[in-house]
Amino acid sequence: LQGLNFGDFLTFICAIFASLQIYYVGLISPRIQHPFAFNTFQSMWSALICVPFFFHNGMADKVANWLNWPTTAMVGVFSLAFGSTVLAFALQVKAQARLSPTVASLLCLLESPFAMIFAITLLGETLGVFEAAGAAVIFFSAVGASWIESTGKSVQNKA
Numbered sequence: 207l208q209g210l211n212f213g214d215f216l217t218f219i220c221a222i223f224a225s226l227q228i229y230y231v232g233l234i235s236p237r238i239q240h241p242f243a244f245n246t247f248q249s250m251w252s253a254l255i256c257v258p259f260f261f262h263n264g265m266a267d268k269v270a271n272w273l274n275w276p277t278t279a280m281v282g283v284f285s286l287a288f289g290s291t292v293l294a295f296a297l298q299v300k301a302q303a304r305l306s307p308t309v310a311s312l313l314c315l316l317e318s319p320f321a322m323i324f325a326i327t328l329l330g331e332t333l334g335v336f337e338a339a340g341a342a343v344i345f346f347s348a349v350g351a352s353w354i355e356s357t358g359k360s361v362q363n364k365a
Contacts (some may be wrong), residue, residue, distance in 0.1 A: 231310075
Protein backbone atom coordinates (compact mmCIF):
# COMPACT_ATOMS: atom_id res chain seq x y z
CA LEU A 207 0.00 0.00 0.00
CA GLN A 208 3.00 2.26 0.16
CA GLY A 209 2.86 3.10 -3.56
CA LEU A 210 -0.81 4.09 -3.58
CA ASN A 211 -1.75 7.75 -3.77
CA PHE A 212 -4.88 9.89 -4.03
CA GLY A 213 -4.99 9.45 -7.81
CA ASP A 214 -5.10 5.67 -7.37
CA PHE A 215 -8.00 6.09 -4.96
CA LEU A 216 -9.87 8.28 -7.46
CA THR A 217 -9.24 5.72 -10.21
CA PHE A 218 -10.68 3.00 -8.00
CA ILE A 219 -13.79 5.10 -7.24
CA CYS A 220 -14.24 5.85 -10.95
CA ALA A 221 -14.00 2.14 -11.75
CA ILE A 222 -16.73 1.37 -9.23
CA PHE A 223 -19.03 4.04 -10.64
CA ALA A 224 -18.28 2.96 -14.23
CA SER A 225 -19.28 -0.61 -13.40
CA LEU A 226 -22.46 0.62 -11.69
CA GLN A 227 -23.28 2.68 -14.77
CA ILE A 228 -22.80 -0.34 -17.05
CA TYR A 229 -24.99 -2.44 -14.76
CA TYR A 230 -27.72 0.21 -14.63
CA VAL A 231 -27.72 0.73 -18.41
CA GLY A 232 -27.94 -3.05 -18.81
CA LEU A 233 -31.07 -3.07 -16.66
CA ILE A 234 -32.88 -0.27 -18.45
CA SER A 235 -31.52 -0.45 -22.02
CA PRO A 236 -34.27 -2.76 -23.36
CA ARG A 237 -36.81 -0.03 -22.49
CA ILE A 238 -34.84 2.85 -24.03
CA GLN A 239 -36.30 3.74 -27.42
CA HIS A 240 -33.99 6.67 -28.20
CA PRO A 241 -30.43 5.96 -27.01
CA PHE A 242 -29.10 9.32 -28.16
CA ALA A 243 -31.76 11.27 -26.23
CA PHE A 244 -31.20 9.10 -23.16
CA ASN A 245 -27.47 9.70 -23.37
CA THR A 246 -27.93 13.44 -23.77
CA PHE A 247 -30.01 13.47 -20.59
CA GLN A 248 -27.42 11.31 -18.81
CA SER A 249 -24.58 13.59 -19.97
CA MET A 250 -26.47 16.67 -18.78
CA TRP A 251 -26.65 15.28 -15.23
CA SER A 252 -22.98 14.32 -15.32
CA ALA A 253 -22.09 17.86 -16.38
CA LEU A 254 -24.21 19.34 -13.58
CA ILE A 255 -22.42 17.18 -11.01
CA CYS A 256 -19.11 18.60 -12.28
CA VAL A 257 -20.18 22.27 -11.94
CA PRO A 258 -18.95 22.68 -8.32
CA PHE A 259 -15.50 21.47 -9.38
CA PHE A 260 -15.52 23.94 -12.23
CA PHE A 261 -15.02 26.86 -9.83
CA HIS A 262 -12.24 25.16 -7.89
CA ASN A 263 -8.71 26.55 -8.38
CA GLY A 264 -9.81 29.34 -10.72
CA MET A 265 -10.88 26.91 -13.42
CA ALA A 266 -13.79 29.17 -14.43
CA ASP A 267 -11.37 31.95 -15.41
CA LYS A 268 -9.31 29.59 -17.53
CA VAL A 269 -12.36 28.15 -19.30
CA ALA A 270 -13.94 31.60 -19.76
CA ASN A 271 -10.87 32.49 -21.77
CA TRP A 272 -11.37 29.51 -24.11
CA LEU A 273 -10.90 31.56 -27.28
CA ASN A 274 -7.22 31.88 -26.37
CA TRP A 275 -6.75 28.14 -25.98
CA PRO A 276 -4.38 26.44 -28.42
CA THR A 277 -6.21 24.78 -31.32
CA THR A 278 -5.02 21.34 -30.25
CA ALA A 279 -6.53 21.85 -26.79
CA MET A 280 -9.88 22.88 -28.30
CA VAL A 281 -9.88 19.88 -30.64
CA GLY A 282 -9.06 17.63 -27.69
CA VAL A 283 -11.87 18.98 -25.53
CA PHE A 284 -14.46 18.76 -28.29
CA SER A 285 -13.38 15.27 -29.36
CA LEU A 286 -13.62 14.09 -25.75
CA ALA A 287 -17.00 15.75 -25.27
CA PHE A 288 -18.63 14.50 -28.43
CA GLY A 289 -16.69 11.42 -29.47
CA SER A 290 -15.77 9.85 -26.17
CA THR A 291 -18.86 10.93 -24.26
CA VAL A 292 -21.93 11.59 -26.39
CA LEU A 293 -21.28 9.19 -29.26
CA ALA A 294 -19.59 6.42 -27.26
CA PHE A 295 -22.22 6.28 -24.53
CA ALA A 296 -25.09 6.45 -27.05
CA LEU A 297 -23.58 3.42 -28.82
CA GLN A 298 -23.14 1.70 -25.45
CA VAL A 299 -26.82 2.18 -24.59
CA LYS A 300 -27.86 0.86 -27.99
CA ALA A 301 -25.53 -2.16 -27.75
CA GLN A 302 -26.51 -3.03 -24.19
CA ALA A 303 -30.07 -3.61 -25.33
CA ARG A 304 -28.65 -6.82 -26.84
CA LEU A 305 -25.64 -7.58 -24.64
CA SER A 306 -25.42 -8.59 -21.02
CA PRO A 307 -23.78 -6.14 -18.61
CA THR A 308 -20.90 -8.61 -18.20
CA VAL A 309 -20.04 -8.66 -21.90
CA ALA A 310 -20.58 -4.89 -22.18
CA SER A 311 -18.12 -4.28 -19.34
CA LEU A 312 -15.55 -6.55 -20.95
CA LEU A 313 -15.97 -4.76 -24.26
CA CYS A 314 -15.51 -1.42 -22.48
CA LEU A 315 -12.20 -2.78 -21.19
CA LEU A 316 -11.00 -2.80 -24.80
CA GLU A 317 -10.42 0.93 -24.41
CA SER A 318 -6.97 0.22 -22.95
CA PRO A 319 -5.67 -2.05 -25.74
CA PHE A 320 -7.00 0.35 -28.39
CA ALA A 321 -5.40 3.31 -26.61
CA MET A 322 -2.17 1.33 -26.64
CA ILE A 323 -2.49 0.59 -30.36
CA PHE A 324 -3.09 4.27 -31.14
CA ALA A 325 -0.22 5.34 -28.86
CA ILE A 326 2.17 2.99 -30.65
CA THR A 327 0.89 3.85 -34.12
CA LEU A 328 0.41 7.60 -33.80
CA LEU A 329 2.86 8.60 -31.07
CA GLY A 330 5.64 6.05 -31.47
CA GLU A 331 5.28 4.72 -27.92
CA THR A 332 7.03 1.49 -26.98
CA LEU A 333 5.40 -1.49 -25.32
CA GLY A 334 6.85 -3.40 -22.39
CA VAL A 335 6.27 -7.03 -21.49
CA PHE A 336 3.78 -6.26 -18.69
CA GLU A 337 1.78 -3.87 -20.87
CA ALA A 338 1.60 -6.42 -23.69
CA ALA A 339 0.52 -9.19 -21.30
CA GLY A 340 -2.18 -6.98 -19.76
CA ALA A 341 -3.49 -5.96 -23.16
CA ALA A 342 -3.58 -9.57 -24.31
CA VAL A 343 -5.50 -10.68 -21.21
CA ILE A 344 -8.06 -7.91 -21.64
CA PHE A 345 -8.43 -8.54 -25.37
CA PHE A 346 -8.83 -12.31 -25.13
CA SER A 347 -11.20 -11.99 -22.16
CA ALA A 348 -13.48 -9.66 -24.10
CA VAL A 349 -13.40 -11.79 -27.24
CA GLY A 350 -13.88 -15.01 -25.26
CA ALA A 351 -16.80 -13.68 -23.23
CA SER A 352 -18.50 -12.38 -26.38
CA TRP A 353 -17.98 -15.71 -28.12
CA ILE A 354 -19.28 -17.71 -25.14
CA GLU A 355 -22.38 -15.55 -24.89
CA SER A 356 -23.05 -15.70 -28.64
CA THR A 357 -22.92 -19.51 -28.60
CA GLY A 358 -25.29 -19.65 -25.62
CA LYS A 359 -22.77 -21.44 -23.43
CA SER A 360 -21.78 -20.35 -19.96
CA VAL A 361 -19.59 -21.61 -17.17
CA GLN A 362 -22.70 -22.80 -15.31
CA ASN A 363 -23.86 -24.85 -18.33
CA LYS A 364 -20.58 -26.73 -18.48
CA ALA A 365 -20.81 -27.99 -14.92
